[in-house]
Amino acid sequence: MCLGIPMKIIERQTPSRAVAESLGVKRIVCTDFVPEVKTGNFVLVHVGYAMQIIEQWEASERIKFLEEILAGEGAIGDGVSK
Amino acid sequence: MVSASKKRVTNLMQEVLRQTMDLACEIVEKKGRRIVVMEVCGTHTTAFARSGLTRYFARVLELRSGSGCPVCVTHQQDIDYIVALASLEEVLMVTFGDMMRVPGSVSSLEQAKARGARVHLCYSPLEALSWAQRYPRKQVILTGIGFETTAPAIASTLLEAKKNHIDNFTIYTTLKLVPPALRALLQKQSFNLDGLILPGHVCAVTGSKAFDFTAWQYGLPSVVTGFAEPDLLAGLFQLLTMIKQNEISVRNAYPSVVREYGNRKAQEIVEQCFAVTDFLWRGFSIIPKSGYRLKGENSIFEARDRFKLELPQAGELPGCRCGEIICGTSSPLQCSLFKDLCTPSKPVGPCMVSAEGACNAYFQHLAEAT
Amino acid sequence: MEHSNHEAVIVSSHGDGGLMTQQLLQELFMPFFNNDWLAQADDAAFLQHRDEALAFSTDSFVVSPLFFPGGDIGKLAVCGTVNDLVVSGAKPLWLSAAFILPEGLSIKRLTRIVRSMAETARLLELPIVTGDTKVANTGDPENLFINTTGIGAVHPRTYLNASRLEAGDAIIITGTIADHGAAILASRLGLDVEELPASDCAPLCYLLDTLEPFLPRIKMMRDPTRGGVATTLKEIALAAGLDLVLEETALKINPRVQAIAESLGVDPLYLASEGRALIITSQEDAAGVIEALRLHPQGKESAIIGSVRPGKGNLCLKTNLGGTRMLQMLSGTPLPRIC
Numbered sequence: 001m002c003l004g005i006p007m008k009i010i011e012r013q014t015p016s017r018a019v020a021e022s023l024g025v026k027r028i029v030c031t032d033f034v035p036e037v038k039t040g041n042f043v044l045v046h047v048g049y050a051m052q053i054i055e056q057w058e059a060s061e062r063i064k065f066l067e068e069i070l071a072g073e074g075a076i077g078d079g080v081s082k
Numbered sequence: 083m084v085s086a087s088k089k090r091v092t093n094l095m096q097e098v099l100r101q102t103m104d105l106a107c108e109i110v111e112k113k114g115r116r117i118v119v120m121e122v123c124g125t126h127t128t129a130f131a132r133s134g135l136t137r138y139f140a141r142v143l144e145l146r147s148g149s150g151c152p153v154c155v156t157h158q159q160d161i162d163y164i165v166a167l168a169s170l171e172e173v174l175m176v177t178f179g180d181m182m183r184v185p186g187s188v189s190s191l192e193q194a195k196a197r198g199a200r201v202h203l204c205y206s207p208l209e210a211l212s213w214a215q216r217y218p219r220k221q222v223i224l225t226g227i228g229f230e231t232t233a234p235a236i237a238s239t240l241l242e243a244k245k246n247h248i249d250n251f252t253i254y255t256t257l258k259l260v261p262p263a264l265r266a267l268l269q270k271q272s273f274n275l276d277g278l279i280l281p282g283h284v285c286a287v288t289g290s291k292a293f294d295f296t297a298w299q300y301g302l303p304s305v306v307t308g309f310a311e312p313d314l315l316a317g318l319f320q321l322l323t324m325i326k327q328n329e330i331s332v333r334n335a336y337p338s339v340v341r342e343y344g345n346r347k348a349q350e351i352v353e354q355c356f357a358v359t360d361f362l363w364r365g366f367s368i369i370p371k372s373g374y375r376l377k378g379e380n381s382i383f384e385a386r387d388r389f390k391l392e393l394p395q396a397g398e399l400p401g402c403r404c405g406e407i408i409c410g411t412s413s414p415l416q417c418s419l420f421k422d423l424c425t426p427s428k429p430v431g432p433c434m435v436s437a438e439g440a441c442n443a444y445f446q447h448l449a450e451a452t
Numbered sequence: 453m454e455h456s457n458h459e460a461v462i463v464s465s466h467g468d469g470g471l472m473t474q475q476l477l478q479e480l481f482m483p484f485f486n487n488d489w490l491a492q493a494d495d496a497a498f499l500q501h502r503d504e505a506l507a508f509s510t511d512s513f514v515v516s517p518l519f520f521p522g523g524d525i526g527k528l529a530v531c532g533t534v535n536d537l538v539v540s541g542a543k544p545l546w547l548s549a550a551f552i553l554p555e556g557l558s559i560k561r562l563t564r565i566v567r568s569m570a571e572t573a574r575l576l577e578l579p580i581v582t583g584d585t586k587v588a589n590t591g592d593p594e595n596l597f598i599n600t601t602g603i604g605a606v607h608p609r610t611y612l613n614a615s616r617l618e619a620g621d622a623i624i625i626t627g628t629i630a631d632h633g634a635a636i637l638a639s640r641l642g643l644d645v646e647e648l649p650a651s652d653c654a655p656l657c658y659l660l661d662t663l664e665p666f667l668p669r670i671k672m673m674r675d676p677t678r679g680g681v682a683t684t685l686k687e688i689a690l691a692a693g694l695d696l697v698l699e700e701t702a703l704k705i706n707p708r709v710q711a712i713a714e715s716l717g718v719d720p721l722y723l724a725s726e727g728r729a730l731i732i733t734s735q736e737d738a739a740g741v742i743e744a745l746r747l748h749p750q751g752k753e754s755a756i757i758g759s760v761r762p763g764k765g766n767l768c769l770k771t772n773l774g775g776t777r778m779l780q781m782l783s784g785t786p787l788p789r790i791c
Contacts, residue, residue: 002125002231002283003717004309004339023711026644030208032238033348044286044339045715047178048206049235052286052345056338059087062312066094069316069335070101072323092772099773132719134775179717183465183784196463205641205716311773426783427471437717447777451690451765 004044006054009037020045091312098315099138105322106142109276117143118274119321120410121307122264123281124151124438129309131447135318146273147440149263149365149408150281152228153180154432154439157362158396160256161186161432165194166391167223167254173389174200174217176210177225183435187396207239214243214251223385226253231283233257233374234348237355240376240383252385255376258361260284261292262372267409268300275410277321278304282313282336289344290334297331308336355380364432365405404431407440414441421449467514469678470722470782495674496540498606505606507542509533512599518565520639522631522650523726525598526569531655531726532677533600534576538656539673539729541612542604547573549600550584556593565596576655578602607660609668614691616671621760622738623696624731626659626745627652627704627753629681633723634709637716649708654727654750662744662751663731670741672732675725679782682721684730686767686781695763698779700771702757721769722782732760 007020007027020029020043030049031037043050056065109117121127127147130136136145149155165186168175175191182192182203195201200220204210207224214222226236236257243251260281268275280293285306296304303324307317317335324333334340352374361373376384401419406412414420414433424430426442433439465472482490489497496509513529523531530547537544549569553562573580590597631652638645656675663670676684681703689696705713705720713720727750733741738756745751767779 002123002229002281004231004283004286005715021646022715023707024646025638025708025711025715026646027715028644030206030235030238032351033234033345035347044283046231046283047235048208049238051231051234051283051348052339052341054338059091061338063087063090063094065338066091066098066312066316069319070094070098095773132771132777133773134769134771134777135773136775137777138773138775192463192465193461196461315773425471426780427465427475446780446783449778449780451763 002046004046004051006042007045009039009041009043009050012039018050020050095312095315098319102315102319102322103139103142105319105326106139109322109326110142115274117276117322117325118146119143119277119279120146120148120275121279122148122150122260123279123284124154124436124440125283125309126150126279126281126307126314127440127443128438128447129314131443133311133314135314136448146410146413147407147443148410149267149363150229150260151408151433151436151438151440152232152258153184153436154404154408155258155263155363155365156184156227156256156432157364158187158399159362159393160254162188162393162396163386163391164225164254165189165191166393167385167389168194168199168201169197170389172219172221174202174213174220174222175225176202176204176213176222178227179203180436181225181227183429184432185399185429185435187394207235208242211239211243211246211248211251214248218250220250221388222251224251224253226255226257229258229260229284230287233352233356234287234345237351240355240380241351243383244380252383252388253376254385255374257356257374258363259358259372259374261288261295262369263363263366265295266366266369268296268302270409270411272411275302276325278302279317279321280304280306280332282306282308282340285336285340285344287344287348289342290332290340291342292344294332301330303330304332306332306334306336306340308339365408399431402431404433404441407433414444417441421445465784468782468784470683470784472783473678474781494540495536496542496604498540505608507537507540507604507606508601509536509540509604510599510601511536512597514595514597515636516594517639518561518594518596520651521635521648523653524565524568525596526565526567527572528653528726529598529600530569530572530576530578531653533602534578535656535675535726535729537602537604538659539675540604540606541610541660541667541673542606543660544576544578544602544604544657546581547578547600547602548582549580549598551586552590552597553585553587554590554593554595555587557596558593562596572655576657607667610670611668612670612672614672614688617688617692617694617732617760618734619694619760619762620735621671621732622735622756623685623698623758623760624733624738624741624745624754625681625757626729626731626751627725627727628706628709629676629703629725629728630709630713630720630723631706632726633680634712634720637718637723638712641716643712643715645708645712647708649706649712652725652727656727656729658748658750659729659745662748663741666733666737666741666744669737670731670733674730676728676730677724677726680720680722680724681730682719682767682779683782686779688732689767690765692760693765695761695766695768696758697761698758698767698769700769702755704753704755721779735759
């Protein structure tokens with residue numbers, strides 16, 4: 001229901017605005033929801049807003065993630081197991 | 083270097099795909115029937131179909147769409163109100179592209195625009211404020227449609243409007259909450275359901291905790307899942323692992339974006355602007371505590387209140403089964419209008435219009451020529 | 453007011469080149485205009501005059517903005533009609549140009565557009581032999597409409613028709629996809645793009661020349677303009693009554709184009725190209741055709757992107773993951789979306 005695009009923060013403009021970039025496409029995004037964001041961070045952008053800082057976005061980290069999934073240790077069970 | 087790691091990702095994905103299929107076949111053998119998994123989010127419906135995974139697993143796994151398409155669950159009454167507002171002389175309507183072609187009882191926004199209504203598409207709700215400043219004599223109305231993911235952006239736009247004293251701006255609020263609808267859906271569930279793919283971007287705001295009830299209250303293995311191809315695969319693989327092992331819990335297969343308690347800052351901004359209220363959904367009627375309304379002094383920004391219109395009661399769309407499809411009780415193929423009388427270019431109901439409506443996804447990505 | 457709301461009107465999706473355009477043609481125009489030439493429903497009509505086989509094609513251009521990276525409405529208006537003739541197997545001979553000028557259009561901008569048309573036509577040694585201008589109050593000084601019509605000589609040894617398709621044939625495209633559509637969307641929406649991708653807007657005349665030895669055996673050519681590669685190939689699949697299978701891994705997309713499409717939530721398979729051709733030929737000829745195309749600077753990225761299979765008119769995409777996805781004609785102009 002909610003298209004989100006990973007983009008990289010390349011420049012902070014004001015406390016609530018930053019320039020984000022993905023493959024050369026630049027957008028000004030509102031950073032009100034991630035005030036701690038720094039240049040170089042990846043963020044998930046939805047309707048012009050950075051919704052969350054993305055961790056592990058580099059390819060090497062993706063590989064590690066998939067390897068862990070295959071090894072059966074990738075996910076964190078948050079819920080109540082029976 | 084880059085291409086080497088790319089290749090490694092591709093190989094790993096192929097391996098996950100193979101193992102997922104093995105898991106699925108094992109489960110099917112044990113159960114003696116196809117696995118049924120619901121993807122709550124419409125973006126997942128489309129992402130799975132577009133990646134080819136829906137058809138790839140079709141023999142062993144049915145992916146059923148749930149209530150997670152914001153355009154589809156918007157009640158006919160709201161669609162009619164928005165179209166009527168857009169047709170007012172003094173109004174300039176700003177909307178996300180998804181809403182343009184949704185058929186109202188008499189007209190869609192696209193048709194209203196063709197008849198002279200001022201309707202502008204936006205990418206970000208903040209653009210509505212620029213329109214309001216550019217046209218101070220117009221009343222700019224933003225269609226505030228979406229779920230928890232979009233609500234913070236609408237809230238923040240409202241705060242900017244207040245800060246900059248933009249008075250010719252209002253919002254038609256139809257923001258909805260996913261968990262109450264999912265509860266309503268699971269309560270009246272009348273079909274086999276083996277697990278849930280939970281909406282990654284809603285969870286980015288709410289946190290995965292907000293969906294714990296799917297495991298402890300409804301006994302369903304559930305996995306918070308992202309939308310890129312590796313994420314889709316990872317989510318599906320984990321869900322099938324859980325189904326096989328009978329593990330009833332909520333797992334997070336999208337930890338790069340989703341934290342346990344979500345985004346507190348976004349939640350605070352939403353709470354500042356909105357109160358939770360009962361809301362009318364297509365397919366469900368009224369679901370308690372399932373939507374947002376502007377609260378306190380913010381309510382002067384509600385378009386319904388600034389422009390009170392008397393509209394005829396919105397009737398059901400004849401023959402349309404969008405309501406059942408949204409609840410997961412019907413598949414698009416069971417609707418007699420599908421593909422013959424209802425197509426994306428002549429849609430009867432919203433599920434055929436929205437790019438992430440179940441009927442649209444079936445029509446665009448899955449249906450074969452006959 | 454209530455009453456008039458029920459009356460159907462033209463909406464923007466009627467002009468997207470997809471299903472709604474088809475319906476409008478089939479349900480409104482064809483019942484009045486139908487004849488043998490029109491019923492061929494090709495990019496151009498094939499006319500026989502004495503010993504001469506001619507192709508005749510017309511196209512109108514509305515594009516916003518009037519100037520975009522890689523071109524402008526003038527260049528587009530020449531290339532569009534020229535390319536329709538070329539993919540019909542014809543060498544363009546004469547062109548007409550008609551303008552509906554909006555009140556308020558800057559003369560300086562109009563001069564730039566007309567100069568651009570003239571330059572494009574001159575490079576092709578294609579004379580603009582007749583024309584017309586009208587002025588209308590279209591509500592916006594940027595609402596310029598151009599119509600061009602072209603006549604070409606059909607290459608004597610070509611027969612391009614979907615009915616010639618057979619299972620096993622190769623589907624070739626002469627370059628990356630979606631460049632024009634992405635460039636237009638990005639400029640229309642004012643996206644800030646580092647090195648905005650240029651439209652691929654270009655005449656395809658070289659095609660006929662480089663493909664000369666293969667022409668008699670080439671079965672079908674089309675340019676994937678409005679509606680993109682998916683809509684164009686789906687039309688061919690339906691006309692042939694065979695399935696076309698595309699390989700996602702073989703499709704080349706400029707990363708900038710991909711990024712624009714992703715950030716707007718639109719599918720590059722449905723975005724227009726204005727300087728690419730889709731070619732369907734026998735499997736045996738495919739390698740030779742690719743080799744010939746790649747010799748030309750405009751054809752360097754040519755590739756086989758799929759094949760024809762027995763079937764009923766489906767267009768299937770074999771996805772990167774190895775799954776399949778069905779593709780239909782475009783229904784509704786691609787709009788930026790949140791979901």
